[in-house]
Amino acid sequence: MIDFSVYGEQTPHISGWRCQKCGTLYYPAPMVCRKCDSMRDPTTNKGWEEFDLEGPCTLLTWTRVWNLPEGFNKKFLLFGMVEFGNGLRASGRIEMEGDPAIGMKLTAKTIEADERPGKPVKVFVFS
Amino acid sequence: MAPRVGIVGIGHCRFGNSSDYDLVDVIAYSANAAFKDAGGLALRKEVDQVIVGNMASGLFNRETAVASALVSRMDMEPCPAELVENGPASGASAIKMGYMAIASGMADVVLVAAGEVMRAVTGWEATDIVATMAHKEAEYNMGLTLPGFAGMVTRLYMEKYGLTERDLALVAVKDHANGAKNIYSHVQLPVTIDAIADGPSAGVVNNYVAEPLRMYSTCPVTDGSAALILVNMDSPKAKLFKKKPVRIAGIGSATDTHVVHNREDPLVLKAVKISSDRAYKMAGIGPKDISFAELHDAFVIFELMNSEEVGFFERGTSFLAVRNHETDIGGRLPINPSGGLKAKGHPVGGTGVSQVFELVRQLRGEAEEGRQVKDPKYGMAVNFGGFGNNVITTILAKD
Amino acid sequence: MAIDELEKKLRPPEVQLAPYPSKVITLASGETMVVRECRREDVPALLGTVYPLIEVAKDYYDVVACRMYNEILSWYRYRIANMFTLVGSVNGEIAGIVTSRHVDSHLGMSLHTLTIKRGLRVGAQLFAAKMEHHLEFLKEDEVWIVAESPIGFKRWMIEYELEDRSSQYPAVRHELGGVPTFVLTRKLWDAVKAVKNTGTRPVPPEVLKTADKLKMPNEYVQLPGWKRNA
Structure with missing residues (x-):
């Protein structure tokens, strides 16, 4: 079936x-x-x-990347490294206005992104 | 007891934009130069093994099996030839494999040649290709690149130790001052601290790449190659070469987690520490014996962190040494006299051999006026594969 | 000079444009680049600088050089209306040139950006200066822009996050051949000018004097081995 x-x-x-x-x-x-x-x-x-793997997390560090690779037609993207309550860590994109701050509380969700050729990929977004 | 291995020939091309040339020709150019340096191109017939270092010719140039192509291009058949790939440490890994070939007794003379032609694609594509060495699911798919990781680690270092953007610029000023005097360097322009950090236009002229890293905290996208001829110093073949061998005193390598966020402390480059400890042990020396070093500075933060991991400075203090000019050519411990990856350039797969080429030049006393280290005895090179997760440290000695 | 009646008919109507105030930028090398508006007497040096690059196919230098040569010559011979040219020079030697056109009080038409001295972001600084002239001094509302090379597309369309109006063709149609039109609005300019535009004014007289008589480069990194008058 x-x-x-x-x-x-x-x-x-x-x-x-x-x-x-x-x-x-x-x-x-x-x-x-x-x-x-x-x-x-x-x-x-x-x-x-x-x-x-999702939900509340704490920002460990971040960067704003201005020279993005081929396919990313954006002025810049924010990226960060976070730690979840269970101790696991992850890297992904940050969506927010202004500058993030180390130690701030964020929420992790997953989106599908298709900037590069091929199948869409799963991407962490921390906001 | 393993035989002593020495370097008797060195070759290098001018780093920069070689995108009009075929990758194999670019590597062969340096290989020919190495044979010329060693006593003549006929010596290539004495080679028992060819090892080629390259990271991503399949992606940059749509060329594979580069080692086989090189042997044929240089009329060296039926010499055995293999390609070594270890990301941006492919060059140092090729040297290690060459050393192992001699140490094992399988070869007495080895040609190690490495290079990359990255500018066959745009800078944006090159950034993407280099990023493929990150973890596919957890890093690359997120859109993260090597500059992105370097930016995040630099921010952590700043928070913890008080490093400033001006300190990063001071490293670049030093490296560019050296690179400007290096005839093989990609960028032969000195830069000033006023222009890239202090002056009113600095924020725009030295624009952000991955905050807090700026353009002058980051290496350029570079093409180029370098080559070495390794010999068993205890074999009769050693006498065929006119140059006095510069001995490979120590080689150490180590790995760390592929995924950067899984490191207990992202500010600790464990593989650098372990690889340098292994190289020191093999050479029978310690950090205080090193006269100068070529440290992998694809981003200037790496020069600082590497210099701490290999034991030159306490953790979190290396930038103070830069402020005090201790790592200048005339300082107590010159770092990156070639200009480093920052100014000399970083043709990823070729960099490790280029670093050791510089060690040999310095130890022979052949560097250009104004950037020759005074009476060097031991030189060290640290070459990174990935984001510090596969590192090779090489120590050369002038006997 | 007396202008005959026929020539008068051939010339485009001109409006008096507000002048671009000169500025000076310290490049990463520590060299100072004076950015100033070009005058008619600069034309021989400008054309002589652009001409050798017509044969450089790499990075679309040929297209940009041909078109810029035409623009500067047409401006000199009064065949293009309300054009301005800005030049960046280091010790008087031309480092880069940008051309553009004032269409009306609302609209600017960006023409070309040609980098001679590479590796120091000269082109990026001059493009920003051109936008500064359009939006700050000529006080237009927006500038229409096209890219003729991948580098141009990344530098302008992506880094300035320009508004893509190509779907409004032919109502929105850049003068350069109908390629997709992107727009720098005042709002977008205000969002990027702090990180893209720089320079100090007024230029000290002794520094400005170095840019008074422009010199053509004797060598170009784009043309290995080429030497002027060789």
Whole structure:
């Protein structure tokens, strides 16, 4: 039977990963757990729990990039590195007016972006 | 006991824009120059192994199998030849592989040649191609580039240690003063602190690239190549070369997390520390023995951070040494006498060999007037692959 | 000079444009670049500077040089209305040239930007000076701009975040061949001028004097091996 749900509107999300054997959290996904050496098979993900990485986070550092690579037809973009409450960190874009500040509280969400050729990609936006 | 390995020939082209030339010809130009330096082009027939360093010819130039092409272009068949790719540290990795070939006993003479022709594409495309070495899902897809990471790390360093934008400009002024005297340098113009930091037009003339990094905190997009001839100093073949060997005293390399945000402290360049410790140990020396250094400064913050990780300065103090002119040519520990990546340029895959080319020139006493380090004994080169996640440190000695 | 009746008919109507006040910019090399408006007596040096670049295909120097040569010559011979030319010079030697045209009190028509001395953002400074003239001194509401090279597109369209009015063609149609028209409005200018436009006024007389008699470059990085009068 066809899974018709694949034709529905998909909400993009980026995943964090938990090793179910020892509980260690990861982003992005590893192929082996650094703590207990459990393997991750990307075809089944057996033994690993996938969860949405989003929501409140704290800004660790940021930059405003003026010389963007090919495909990004914008004057500049803000980028930042954040830490979530569970200790995981991520890098992504910041959307806000003015200058961000290190230590400020932000909220992470995921969008799809298509500046570069090929399939759209998932991008963190902190705002 | 492993044989002693020395460098008996060096070659380099003028860095800049070589986009009218084929990549293989650009690399072969420096290889020919290295043989000429060593005693003549007929010596290429003595080579047991060719190692080529290049990062991304497939993307920049739509050319692959560059090592095979080079051997054929230089009439060196059937000499074995391999390509080494380690991002912007491809050059230093090629030297390491050349060393290992001799140390293993498989070769007595190795040609190491490396280069990149990046300006075959636009600067924006080049930035994108270099960014492909970042983690695809967690970094590259976000739109992040190497300048972006360098900007974020520079901001952290400023917050923690009190570095200022003016301090970054002082590094650039020093590097450009050296690069202006280097005949191989891409940018042969000195810059002034008034023009890029203090004066009324500085904010526009020295525009932001990735805040707080500005144009003069960032290396240019450069084409170029360099080449070395390595020999087993204990083999009879060593006598074929007219130049006195400059000995490779130590090589160390190490890796760090691919994803920058997964480092416990993004201000710690662990791979630089470990690679330099390994190189010191092999050479049997310490930081105080180094006479001068070529440190990978694709962004000037790297020159500062590298100089701390290799043990020249305490963490968070290197910029004070720059303020005090300790790293100038006439200072206590000259850093980047070639002009560094900042002024000499950074043809990514070629940079590591270019750095060691400079070490040899300095140790032979052949650098141009005004940028020759006085009586150097040991020279060090640090070459980064990725954002400091695959680093090679090389130490040369004048025996 | 007496102008005959036919020549009078051929010449475009001219309005007296507000002058561009000269300024000086310290380039990264520490050299000072004087930016000033060109006069009729500058034309031989301007044309002589532009001419050799007509054969440089790289980075569209050929297109820009041909068109700029035509513009300066047409201005000299009174065949283009209300054009102005700004020149940047270092010790009197021409480092870059920009051309533009005042259409009416609302509109400026940006023509060309030619960088001679490369690597020091001379072109970027001169383009900003041209926009400054249109919006600050000629007090137009907006400037229409096109790019003829990828570098131009990135420098102007992206870095100034120009408004894309190409969909309004042919109502909005730049004079240069109908290529897509982008617009620098006053609002966009106000948002970027602090980071794009610089220069000090007044220019000290002894510095201004260095730019009084313009010199043609003897060599060009765009033309390796080429020497004037060789």
